[in-house]
Amino acid sequence: MEVARQLFSQKGYHGTSIDDLIEAASIARGTFYLYFESKRAIFDELLNELFITLAATVRRIDVGPGAKPPLEQLNVTVDLIFNTLMENRALARILLREAVGIDADFDRKLLDFYGRIEALLMSAIETGTEMGLVRTCDAKLAARCILGAAKEMVTYSFVENDPSRVDTQKVGHELIAFTLQGLFT
Amino acid sequence: MEVARQLFSQKGYHGTSIDDLIEAASIARGTFYLYFESKRAIFDELLNELFITLAATVRRIDVGPGAKPPLEQLNVTVDLIFNTLMENRALARILLREAVGIDADFDRKLLDFYGRIEALLMSAIETGTEMGLVRTCDAKLAARCILGAAKEMVTYSFVENDPSRVDTQKVGHELIAFTLQGLFT
Amino acid sequence: MEVARQLFSQKGYHGTSIDDLIEAASIARGTFYLYFESKRAIFDELLNELFITLAATVRRIDVGPGAKPPLEQLNVTVDLIFNTLMENRALARILLREAVGIDADFDRKLLDFYGRIEALLMSAIETGTEMGLVRTCDAKLAARCILGAAKEMVTYSFVENDPSRVDTQKVGHELIAFTLQGLFT
Amino acid sequence: MEVARQLFSQKGYHGTSIDDLIEAASIARGTFYLYFESKRAIFDELLNELFITLAATVRRIDVGPGAKPPLEQLNVTVDLIFNTLMENRALARILLREAVGIDADFDRKLLDFYGRIEALLMSAIETGTEMGLVRTCDAKLAARCILGAAKEMVTYSFVENDPSRVDTQKVGHELIAFTLQGLFT
DNA sequence: TATGAATGAGCGTTCATTCAT
DNA sequence: CATGAATGAACGCTCATTCAT
Numbered sequence: 012m013e014v015a016r017q018l019f020s021q022k023g024y025h026g027t028s029i030d031d032l033i034e035a036a037s038i039a040r041g042t043f044y045l046y047f048e049s050k051r052a053i054f055d056e057l058l059n060e061l062f063i064t065l066a067a068t069v070r071r072i073d074v075g076p077g078a079k080p081p082l083e084q085l086n087v088t089v090d091l092i093f094n095t096l097m098e099n100r101a102l103a104r105i106l107l108r109e110a111v112g113i114d115a116d117f118d119r120k121l122l123d124f125y126g127r128i129e130a131l132l133m134s135a136i137e138t139g140t141e142m143g144l145v146r147t148c149d150a151k152l153a154a155r156c157i158l159g160a161a162k163e164m165v166t167y168s169f170v171e172n173d174p175s176r177v178d179t180q181k182v183g184h185e186l187i188a189f190t191l192q193g194l195f196t
Numbered sequence: 197m198e199v200a201r202q203l204f205s206q207k208g209y210h211g212t213s214i215d216d217l218i219e220a221a222s223i224a225r226g227t228f229y230l231y232f233e234s235k236r237a238i239f240d241e242l243l244n245e246l247f248i249t250l251a252a253t254v255r256r257i258d259v260g261p262g263a264k265p266p267l268e269q270l271n272v273t274v275d276l277i278f279n280t281l282m283e284n285r286a287l288a289r290i291l292l293r294e295a296v297g298i299d300a301d302f303d304r305k306l307l308d309f310y311g312r313i314e315a316l317l318m319s320a321i322e323t324g325t326e327m328g329l330v331r332t333c334d335a336k337l338a339a340r341c342i343l344g345a346a347k348e349m350v351t352y353s354f355v356e357n358d359p360s361r362v363d364t365q366k367v368g369h370e371l372i373a374f375t376l377q378g379l380f381t
Numbered sequence: 382m383e384v385a386r387q388l389f390s391q392k393g394y395h396g397t398s399i400d401d402l403i404e405a406a407s408i409a410r411g412t413f414y415l416y417f418e419s420k421r422a423i424f425d426e427l428l429n430e431l432f433i434t435l436a437a438t439v440r441r442i443d444v445g446p447g448a449k450p451p452l453e454q455l456n457v458t459v460d461l462i463f464n465t466l467m468e469n470r471a472l473a474r475i476l477l478r479e480a481v482g483i484d485a486d487f488d489r490k491l492l493d494f495y496g497r498i499e500a501l502l503m504s505a506i507e508t509g510t511e512m513g514l515v516r517t518c519d520a521k522l523a524a525r526c527i528l529g530a531a532k533e534m535v536t537y538s539f540v541e542n543d544p545s546r547v548d549t550q551k552v553g554h555e556l557i558a559f560t561l562q563g564l565f566t
Numbered sequence: 567m568e569v570a571r572q573l574f575s576q577k578g579y580h581g582t583s584i585d586d587l588i589e590a591a592s593i594a595r596g597t598f599y600l601y602f603e604s605k606r607a608i609f610d611e612l613l614n615e616l617f618i619t620l621a622a623t624v625r626r627i628d629v630g631p632g633a634k635p636p637l638e639q640l641n642v643t644v645d646l647i648f649n650t651l652m653e654n655r656a657l658a659r660i661l662l663r664e665a666v667g668i669d670a671d672f673d674r675k676l677l678d679f680y681g682r683i684e685a686l687l688m689s690a691i692e693t694g695t696e697m698g699l700v701r702t703c704d705a706k707l708a709a710r711c712i713l714g715a716a717k718e719m720v721t722y723s724f725v726e727n728d729p730s731r732v733d734t735q736k737v738g739h740e741l742i743a744f745t746l747q748g749l750f751t
Numbered sequence: 752t753a754t755g756a757a758t759g760a761g762c763g764t765t766c767a768t769t770c771a772t
Numbered sequence: 773c774a775t776g777a778a779t780g781a782a783c784g785c786t787c788a789t790t791c792a793t
Contacts, residue, residue: 023296023297024297025210025297026297028765028766028767029766029767029768030766030767038774038775039774039775039776040768040769040775040776040777041769041770041773041774041775041776042773042774042775042776044767044768044769045773045774045775049767049768050766050767050768108296108297109296109297111208111293111294112208112209112210112211112293112294112297114211122355136379139379145379146377146379148370148373148374148379149366149370152349152352152366152367152370152371152374153370153374153379155345155348155349155352156345156348156349156370156371156374156375157345158348159344159345159346159347159348159349159351160340160341160342160344160345160348161344162344162348163340163341163343163344163345163347164337164340164341164344166344167337167340170307181334181337182337185333185334185337185338185341186337186341188333188378189333189337189338189341189378190341190378190379191378191379192331192377192378193373193374193375193376193377193378193379194321194324194330194331194333194338194375194376194378195329195330195331195376195377213782213783213784214783214784214785215782215783215784223757223758224757224758224759225758225759225760225784225785225786226756226757226758226759226785226786226787227756227757227758227759228785229784229785229786229787230755230756230757230758234784234785235783235784235785393666393667394667395580395667396667398786398787398788399787399788399789400787400788408753408754409753409754409755410754410755410756410789410790411753411754411755411790411791412752412753412754412755414788414789414790415752415753415754419788419789420787420788420789478666478667479666479667481578481663481664482577482578482579482580482581482663482664482667484581492725506749509749515749516747516749518740518743518744518749519736519740522719522722522736522737522740522741522744523740523744523749525715525718525719525722526715526718526719526740526741526744526745527715528718529714529715529716529717529718529719529721530710530711530712530714530715530718531714532714532718533710533711533713533714533715533717534707534710534711534714536714537707537710540677551704551707552707555703555704555707555708555711556707556711558703558748559703559707559708559711559745559748560711560748560749561748561749562701562747562748563743563744563745563746563747563748563749564691564694564700564701564703564708564745564746564748583761583762583763584762584763584764585761585762585763593778593779594778594779594780595763595764595765595779595780595781596764596765596766596777596778596779596780597777597778597779597780599763599764599765599766600776600777600778600779604763604764605762605763605764
């Protein structure tokens with residue numbers, strides 16, 4: 012699995028053959044199929060892993076009384092997510108690059124994943140609007156904007172020549188600032 | 197080409213075989229190779245078409261005296277781009293979905309394409325900052341945010357069950373509002 | 382035909398495509414098939430041409446009374462043949478290089494051609510033996526030896542970096558000397 | 567390999583398809599590529615085999631004191647080579663028939679092979695001349711003559727209706743006689 | 752007579768998957 | 773548990789040949 016993570020991340024799904032996999036893992040062809048039903052299956056498993064890791068990282072903003080200020084919570088959450096993604100860079104790279112095209116099943120899965128994030132963001136926006144913190148807007152479209160900006164920021168962090176040097180905190184804060192204030196003075 | 201546009205758009209590059217292509221076009225194998233050097237070549241041609249169409253659509257905001265207000269120009273430009281993309285939906289779908297993984301050459305091309313957009317956005321942000329219209333921020337990161345949000349919005353328009361019904365104007369305006377004001381009241 | 386001669390000679394039968402042919406001749410695809418039944422057919426025609434030219438060159442040694450000395454006649458004939466081959470270098474190259482493997486029909490043709498030469502040589506040897514000029518030997522095998530040595534000598538003349546500079550007369554005489562005297566002192 | 571030897575020998579390189587090969591060998595397409603990198607590769611391997619076998623057979627004539635008479639040694643060597651070729655008839659057939667035209671690489675290989683033989687023969691001739699055994703002649707051309715005669719003799723042995731019946735010893739002796747004495751009485 | 756667009760059988764090669772050991 | 777030899781469908785591509793104009 013570790014090997015597959017690296018290979019899929021580097022060469023993509025189509026660019027990685029079972030041969031690459033078993034050679035890098037120093038196992039026999041048959042052994043691979045002993046543990047994974049198919050090439051597709053290990054890819055799935057890999058991404059599920061990331062989904063679970065991410066799901067564990069995302070936390071709802073607590074707006075209850077006595078909670079820390081929402082903005083501070085937001086900063087913390089974004090930091091957490093960015094760090095998780097950077098720690099699982101290989102997997103995250105796959106998620107963001109192999110966006111689509113594996114097959115219909117995978118496409119649906121991906122849509123689902125982003126759909127859930129979108130729903131989360133939407134409800135946050137709606138809550139914010141109710142609380143008078145967020146301006147009125149089409150929550151769905153706004154959620155999409157946030158998601159898009161976030162995806163791009165993360166992707167950017169991987170594309171940089173030396174990802175390990177990217178200041179994820181700065182990237183996160185810039186994203187939050189952009190999301191909340193936009194660009195106007 | 198029309199057939200290829202549709203097929204690549206629906207099933208992706210890897211998911212579309214020469215067989216699919218020639219059957220859908222009702223031509224013989226050899227005929228395909230009479231007009232296109234390779235599978236890769238037709239894909240390239242297809243995307244170049246879109247690149248050119250897009251390049252012709254994008255217009256710099258005129259900040260000179262006597263020009264229309266920048267915001268209005270921005271609205272018009274975004275509308276134009278959105279409409280162009282919707283009119284070339286199949287191609288745009290390819291551009292946004294076949295994110296990467298065809299081959300190194302194509303990856304570079306894609307990076308180039310987005311790089312140029314990013315540069316455009318960056319210089320716009322910097323100009324805006326100089327004019328005092330735009331708050332100080334990391335222009336590069338901000339440009340990425342805009343790009344990401346825009347990509348997502350466009351993608352969203354294609355993913356909708358019935359893309360022809362998406363109100364591109366509304367999507368565009370929401371994107372601009374998000375970009376300029378953010379979400380805060 | 383001229384074009385085909387050159388191309389077949391340079392790139393061989395399999396290495397030359399109809400495309401090469403028509404492009405070099407600046408004619409259309411259909412025009413080619415108007416004049417030649419197939420790729421095989423033009424190749425055949427080309428070699429027939431050489432066969433005919435060669436047949437016209439070969440002359441039996443006249444051993445009748447009043448004729449020039451056989452050795453002198455031999456020298457003249459060999460010179461003639463070598464010069465003919467050098468003048469039709471392209472064709473000869475094909476004959477010697479594309480030795481076999483086009484198809485069964487062509488193989489038979491080639492066998493025939495060399496068979497006829499062998500027969501010619503055999504009868505010459507037998508005549509020579511009867512006249513007491515030639516030592517007793519297996520005429521067929523000896524004919525083969527001569528044929529082989531001759532083929533190699535001609536081939537050599539084409540393989541040389543600059544065939545036009547090869548002294549065909551010297552080559553011919555060396556071949557005759559070898560054939561008649563062998564190598565012993 | 568055995569199957570390939572037969573097929574290449576019978577139908578030539580171009581005339582033999584992977585399909586022919588795998589059908590004759592009763593293996594699956596993939597199995598072929600498990601053992602050979604390509605069609606070219608198996609052909610190469612096959613001929614290398616013969617090259618090695620032949621190289622092991624060729625022996626320099628020992629002219630030192632106490633050695634057997636050169637002529638006897640020559641007879642033995644030629645016998646050895648002829649027998650080796652007859653034992654590896656299929657391979658030898660390929661070598662002699664697929665003269666050229668597979669590709670540039672193979673052409674070079676072939677040229678090399680014959681070049682080395684020629685060099686061997688040349689040095690033998692020169693040694694012979696120094697020892698006063700061989701008449702003065704152009705060693706290179708003479709070597710070519712021998713090579714040509716030998717090739718033809720071997721080819722002849724394969725072309726005969728029943729090659730297994732050819733008296734290789736007789737062929738070899740005739741070749742030697744021809745080479746040394748020529749045809750004159 | 753000349754054209755060249757169209758054809759399609761055939762090629763060499765790849766690679767995810769199976770299964771007897 | 774582990775192996776790796778064997779599989780064969782599928783792929784992208786070539787090229788000699790045909791035929792309507």
